[in-house]
Amino acid sequence: MPRSTLYTKENEVLSQLIREMRNAAGLTQAACAEALGKPQSYVSKIEGGTQRIDLIQLREYCAICGVSLTTFVKRFEAKFN
Template identity: 45%
Template sequence: MPKTIYRPEHTALLQLLKTYRKAAGLTQVECSKALDRPQSFMSDVENGTRRLDIVQLRDLCKVLGISLPELVEELENAITTSQ
């Protein structure tokens, strides 16, 4: 099994996070600041060089205005429709 970062499911997650950030009207800088992280944090997340643990993902969801269960459901839908 390939590493997670090389799987299409990971790409789908990154795309969802970027979509929700933009829908929230947040820049990468604003999102990073809301999480009390360095400016480069969201850039690294969105380009796949930084992985999030479940707690960080939950925090990010709050900033983006979506619940973690909603994000997971969206991810499952994206994965299912792309197969």
């Protein structure tokens, strides 16, 4: 049976980096959610690690925060090297 990735160290790091990126951009969860066209609870769940995010959603999130997807992925990978 495939293991869920929702409760892994990798997902915890991903959520943390997303939250840090938003904070560094000076955005509240509400402002970020508005820019994404989503409810604030969507951002809260992603940053809390209970909502999965796909690559396209992550790319949109990065764009709103002024960070390239490539830069974000490098930050993520650096946490495991």
